[in-house]
Amino acid sequence: MALFGTDGIRGLANVDLTAELALDVAVAAAHILIESLGSTHTRPRAIVGQDSRASGEFLEAAVVAGLTSAGVDVYRVGILPTPAVAFLVAETGADLGVMISASHNPMPDNGIKLFSRGGGKLDDAVEAAIEARMGEPWQRPTGLGVGRAISDESATEKYLAHLLSTLDTSLEGIKVIVDCANGASSYVSPEALRRAGADVIAIAHTPDGWNINEGVGSTHLENLRVAVLNEKADIGIAHDGDADRCLVISAQGDVIDGDQILTILAKSFKERGMLEGNTVVATVMSNLGFMHAMKAAEINVVTTAVGDRYVLETMLANGFILGGEQSGHLILKNFANTGDGVLTALALLQEMKRTNKTISELASIMQRFPQVLINVANVAKERLETSVAISDAVTQATSQLGDTGRILLRASGTEPLVRVMVEAQSDSIAKEIAQKLAKVVEAELR
Secondary structure, eight states: OOSOBTTBEEEEBTTTBOHHHHHHHHHHHHHHHHHHHOTTSOOOEEEEEEOSOTHHHHHHHHHHHHHHHTTOEEEEEEEOOHHHHHHHHHHHTOSEEEEEOOTTSOTTEEEEEEEETTSOBOOHHHHHHHHHHTTOOOOOOOGGGSOOEEEOTTHHHHHHHHHHHTOSSOOTTOEEEEEOTTTTTTTHHHHHHHHTTOEEEEESOOOOSSOTTSSOSTTOOHHHHHHHHHHTOSEEEEOOTTSOOOEEEETTSOEEOHHHHHHHHHHHHHHTTOOGGGEEEEETTSOHHHHHHHHHTTOEEEEEOSSHHHHHHHHHHHTOOEEEOTTSOEEETTTOSSOOHHHHHHHHHHHHHHHTOOHHHHHTTOOOOOEEEEEEESSOGGGGGGOHHHHHHHHHHHHHHGGGOEEEEEEOSSSSEEEEEEEOSSHHHHHHHHHHHHHHHHHHHO
C-alpha cells in the first residue's frame, strides 16, 4: 500500500504516523532534494509548519531532526495554515516545504504534506521516489555539513501582509463570524479580516492541542450557524484544521458550499476580465447545479479527479487561474499555489463590497441539485473498480436517473472508505438510490 495518498501522508498519530516514520520521510526527502540541486547549490532550505494538534509537536521535532541531520537548514514557522507554508516557500525561495497536519481529520490523526520549490505540491513521481529511498544506508554529514534549525518569527506577518495585498477595497461595514476550528487559522484568519476592516467575531479560536476540529470548523457548521443568527452577522466563515478550506453560512443560516463560492468568484472574475481562458477548473464531485450555472454564464468548465492537487495541475498546465472543490478548497492562482481558506474568505467579502450584494444574493445564481453523500467506512476500497456487482448496480441506477441526475463512486485518497454520491431532482430519490448503492458496496467490499 502506498505511503502517500492524494494529500500527502495521513494516519493515526503515533501508530500509523510515528516519529520514526516522520524522520525517515524527512531524511529521504532531503536526499532527493540535495541530489536534484547538485553540488554547486548552497545549503538547501526548508520551511516547516504545523497545525495545532498535540502530536504535531513530536512530529515536527522528528521532521526537523531528519532534515537538519541530512544537511538542510530548516526555518520553523510554528502553527500556521497549510497555504501559509506554501506561500512562504515561494516567497522566500526555499527549496522545500513541510506541513504537519491532517486537515479536517479528527484530532488523533496527523499528516505530512510536502511542497516543492515555488510552493506547489510534490509530483506523484517525487513522492514515490521518497518512499523508495526511505531507510536506505547513507553517508551522514558532520561538522559544518549538518543543517541548522531557525525559528522564523516574521513568518506570520509575511503571510498576513500577503493576504491583505490581494484586496483593493476595505471590508468596513461587513459583520463576519469566523470559525477557526481551533486550528491553524485561529490567529491569522480573524486578524486578517480585522485588518481588512471587517467587524469580526471569532469562535473556536482557542486551540489547546486536543480540540482541533472537535465539533467545529468546516465539517461541523452548526455552531457557526447559531452564532451568525444570534449575532445578526452578514456572513459566517468556516475553516478546517489547516485552513485550506472555506465554507460559508449566510445571514439567513443557509450553507454556501465550495461549488457556490466557485460560481460567485468565476462570475466576478469574468466580469472584471480576469478569468483566463474563460475557464474554471472543478472536480467530478461538483454539483450539477454548478455546471448549469457555468453554462448560463457562458463559462467553460474543465473537470479533474478529486483533490486540489489535480485541480492545480490542470490549472498550471493550461494557464487557468481559478479552480476548486465542493469541500471549500479553492485555488486563486493569481495569489496562491494551493487552496487557501483565508484568501477565499477575503475574496468573497470583497465581492460583497464590490457588488453591494449579500452573500445569499451572490450565491443565488447557482441552484444546487439535491445531493446525497454516504461514506462506507472500513472497506477494501482498492477492490471498488473490479467489483462486477457494484458496476452492475451503478449501471442500473444510472439508467433509472437518466438525464435528471448522476452517480459517482470513488475510493477516498486518505481514509479506508468509499464515497457514494448521488444527485437527483429530489432529495428522496437521491437518498433511496444512494442507500441502495451503499448497501451493495458494503456487502461486496467488507
